[in-house]
Amino acid sequence: xxxxxxxxxxxxxxxxxxxxxxxxxxxYASYDKILAPADFAKIIYGYELFPHDFINLIAIILPxxxxxxxxxxxLGIYPRSAxxxxxxxxxxxxxxxxxxxxRGHEFECGCFSVKKAGYLSSAEPMLIRDIIYLILGVQVxxxxxxxxxxxxxxx
Amino acid sequence: MDxxxxxxKITLMLAVSVGLALIVNYFSPVGIALIGQxxxxxxxxTAKAKNDVIVGKLEIEDVKTxxxxxxxxxxxxxxxxxxxxxxxxxxxxxxxxxxGQFDELINAFIDKHSxxxxxxxxxxxxxxxxSHNLAQLLLDFGFNDVKVFIDGLPGWEAEDxxxx
Numbered sequence: 001x002x003x004x005x006x007x008x009x010x011x012x013x014x015x016x017x018x019x020x021x022x023x024x025x026x027x028y029a030s031y032d033k034i035l036a037p038a039d040f041a042k043i044i045y046g047y048e049l050f051p052h053d054f055i056n057l058i059a060i061i062l063p064x065x066x067x068x069x070x071x072x073x074x075l076g077i078y079p080r081s082a083x084x085x086x087x088x089x090x091x092x093x094x095x096x097x098x099x100x101x102x103r104g105h106e107f108e109c110g111c112f113s114v115k116k117a118g119y120l121s122s123a124e125p126m127l128i129r130d131i132i133y134l135i136l137g138v139q140v141x142x143x144x145x146x147x148x149x150x151x152x153x154x155x
Numbered sequence: 156m157d158x159x160x161x162x163x164k165i166t167l168m169l170a171v172s173v174g175l176a177l178i179v180n181y182f183s184p185v186g187i188a189l190i191g192q193x194x195x196x197x198x199x200x201t202a203k204a205k206n207d208v209i210v211g212k213l214e215i216e217d218v219k220t221x222x223x224x225x226x227x228x229x230x231x232x233x234x235x236x237x238x239x240x241x242x243x244x245x246x247x248x249x250x251x252x253x254x255g256q257f258d259e260l261i262n263a264f265i266d267k268h269s270x271x272x273x274x275x276x277x278x279x280x281x282x283x284x285x286s287h288n289l290a291q292l293l294l295d296f297g298f299n300d301v302k303v304f305i306d307g308l309p310g311w312e313a314e315d316x317x318x319x
Contacts, residue, residue: 037180037187041202042282045193052193056202059187064176068168081164 009142016148018136019073022086025133026070033063047096048105065089073140076150080141087137090130097127195281199305213290213303218314221275221304225316230273232304235289246277246311247319254278254285257292265296273300280307 008014033040041059044050050058065085072082099105101123180186188203198214215221224230225246232249234241241251252260268274274293276286290301304310312318 034179035185037183037185038202038204041187041191042200045191045200053190055193056187056189056191059202060180060189061173061176064179065169065172068172068175072168078164078168081161081168084161085165085168 009139010145012143012145012148015140015143015145018140019076019079019083019147022083022133022136022140023070023072023074026066026073026086026089030063030066030070033059034067037063047100049096049099062089076147079147079150083137083140087134087141090134090137093130094127094134097123097130101127199281199284199287199303201284201287213287213301215275215302215304218304218306218310218316221277221306221311222314222316224275224302230275230302231268233274233276233289233293234308235276235278235285236283236308240279244312244318245308247317249277252289254289254292257289261292261296268298270297270299272298273302274298275302275304277304277307277311280309281305283307 037056037059040063041055044055044058045052066089069082069085069089072078073086186204191200191202192198193200198216215224225232232246234245234249234251235254236251237253237255238251241249241253245251250264252264274290276290276293278284278286278289286303286305286307290303293301306313308318
């Protein structure tokens with residue numbers, strides 16, 4: 001088992017695939033939020049976990065952290081730093097989803113716009129998805145070989 | 156790789172993200188205020204657009220006032236929620252004009268009602284902005300007496316007022 005783990009961690013194709021999957025996912029995830037920050041802010045409010053004064057700032061800034069770190073992963077610019085940021089976000093998402101799952105918190109505003117934003121999808125699949133992403137992210141972080149398709153010396 | 160370098164690069168990337176985010180938000184037509192209105196006791200929650208359309212003056216602050224306006228009988232109550240929600244229960248006499256179908260329904264609405272008709276919009280209470288957006292759209296179309304009943308149907312129900 002230990003040997004298998006080592007092989008997986010050292011496989012540059014897995015690293016390459018994981019980096020691209022995470023990169024594309026985070027760029028894609030940032031897109032809707034950048035186009036509709038007000039809707040995203042309302043979703044953040046719906047979690048009822050954040051101080052009111054920070055909700056808008058999170059809604060403005062988080063999508064750009066997703067975009068920049070996603071781009072950095074795909075282009076291979078500071079990939080280790082980028083994946084650490086992404087792992088941090090995934091960990092935060094996992095904690096937020098778990099907290100609300102455990103306390104059985106549901107927020108349904110019945111508004112057209114928020115429904116459109118897909119808020120009503122349930123937390124469990126999102127949680128499982130984020131855990132899989134985090135496993136990919138850990139592989140990218142721990143990989144110590146030569147990374148494929150990275151931008152020259154910057155990598 | 157030493158940790159200092161890693162932290163430096165992370166800081167750089169975060170700084171670029173924050174800078175870019177604030178610049179884009181500043182110039183974007185869909186940009187929002189840096190601090191929103193998320194206190195339900197202060198009215199409807201909203202991220203607040205920079206060019207905020209939500210006019211506080213239009214708001215009917217409490218359910219009893221809304222009921223008085225309703226009892227006078229001159230105002231048309233307009234339900235901004237989806238048609239299904241409307242059919243599940245609405246304020247008696249209210250007409251349905253879902254915000255999401257505004258474009259297709261507004262012409263028929265204008266044919267039926269004069270621009271001087273006093274209107275009160277509502278949706279599902281203080282977590283819902285749709286009634287504000289609907290009010291703004293109606294004002295844009297020339298209706299000159301539009302108010303927003305911010306407690307909406309949940310507030311109405313809580314006072315045991317009739318629903319049909």
